[in-house]
Amino acid sequence: MGFNTLTPPNSQDSVHETLLEFNDNRLLIDLCGEFDRNLAQIEHEIGVQIVRRGNVLSVMGAGVERGKAAATLQELYAKLEAGREIDAGAIDGMIRMGESASESGFPGDQIEMFNGGHVEIKTRKKLVEPRTAAQKSYVQNLFDNEMAFGIGPAGTGKTYLAVAVGVNMLINGNVDKIILSRPAVEAGERLGFLPGDLGEKVDPYMQPLYDALNDFVPAKQLAKMREDKTIEIAPLAFMRGRTLSRAFVVLDEAQNATTMQMKMFLTRLGEGSRMVITGDRSQVDLPRGQTSGLRDAERILAGVKKISFNYFTSKDVVRHPLVAAIIEAYEADEA
Template sequence: MMERLYVLEEADIQEFVGVNHANLVTLANLFPKTKLRIHQNVIKVLGEPQAAEDLLQILAQLEAVCTRYNQLTESQIIEVVQAYRSPKASPKTPAETSDVLIYGVHGKAIQPRGENQRRMVREFTSKDLCFATGPAGSGKTFVAICLAVKALKAKQVRRIILSRPAVEAGEKLGFLPGEMKDKLDPYLQPLYDALGELIPAPKLKDFIDTGVIQIAPLAFMRGRTLNDAVIILDEAQNTTPQQMKMFLTRLGANSKMIITGDFTQIDLPRGIRSGLSDALDKLHSLSSISFIHFDRCDIVRHPLVSEIVEVYDRKETNESKDS
């Protein structure tokens, strides 16, 4: 009897093995001359030499499926095994179109919605710096994070760096208890929420613990050179011109940067110009930078959000005319 080891490196372990190790049970039934044991991310294969070798090949293919679709089902396992045993057959994959950007948690297909989101996806491949501005709910930050996660999975970059200015939204929170992470997490929670839609929780924790995904306030960016990364600055309307210049000059080799913001939600003290507005004015003539402007028709949250934004915009326009 041969003993071989297979190390899960990319796929989420819980998704791969299934509830109560159901996926390993399915594999054991399909390969009755082998036995499977798992400890942490290492799968031990015991069995006759040829059966063990075949199962190792199957495990590699299944990990690729699980990594791509963020799920592994019994039907997918059976299809991969059948295709391996009958090379003329090809395993079926979940129905998808060329418009699918990435698969989220539990295999949810995520597609860009609207022309500006599709343009953002297209220009990410050709431009190293993208400014995406527009109203709340237009999907700017979510699409940016999807692009970053997709690049990480494809090994085009080694890490993702997400940042936000730690500016209170119109209220004074006062002293926040706890360590530095506890104080900063409330400002960064929207980024955690978006990542949680795309990466299973255990894998996301591992990425954060090992620094593959870094989430930090803007102030922590000074002095860094960010190579081999997708770098996202969210809520950029709340930066100062000095902060924006500092952030833009962090861009390193083999890196891409996406900057998102909404000019209607500036929380800076009165009299301080937004660094996002300043950057757009100074850089608008550079053809090597992508500038994408979303509007109310791009809002993809609850339909009521679009109506709310329209009412607020109309009210603010009238007030500015009266003043």
């Protein structure tokens, strides 16, 4: 490794200071970030002070926080040594994961276990890394189980990670196609009044799925895959009557599926397929008195082997920090 932990010259200082020496100044510049913004992020999130002196970083603060900051800096530097890039998201994820990272049973050529047990999912355009322990457990279950549920508030990466795993399985030959679906509940009976053909009518409701795919697959390749039906994006109603074999199938916004729609969707599972169902129980748009199929599925399928249920909370929100605060405020009001 290209870093060393030094002992401060004054033994009393060692109680409040940890010195880290980095051998490669070029990588150290990347570690610090432009105008030391990476250091500032670590200082803010962990509650320490970091001072750069040449190729040495001095981490000052209370014992636990100082140790966490030092470990984060060392892991990020090791990531740079391995040829990876780091950004605000990678730093946030490394801090959140902390010491909770552990070895995993992912397929070796599909998932990279990075220093400290961090997980990276390979896609065509980028490496995707879970940023919380719940996300990491969720990703593992997506690979280990033929059917997985991801349930929790907005911004926790449920759909994003599912699509990333789907792209990974497609490029590694584990499945032959990706099928992404959502209930178009918001449109209701008004769908026919929207301009354009059926595809243009439902496109606005499918946009979050397009956004995720665009992050993982180059535009030209994605257009070709959609043209030859290697990747399909369709409303839930279009699933009726189909048997989905060797496909990675994602149902997003599943809280807006009725009980009958959910049963119809789940029974589409064919040989060699994987199915992921994501939803947020607090955002049901069904008519009053209509039971959410997601809630029924939780109750009915609990305990069925090879079906995993993964739950997220506001602590797993990886969007703007204010999103987590908003979710917590609403949860407190409901309580």
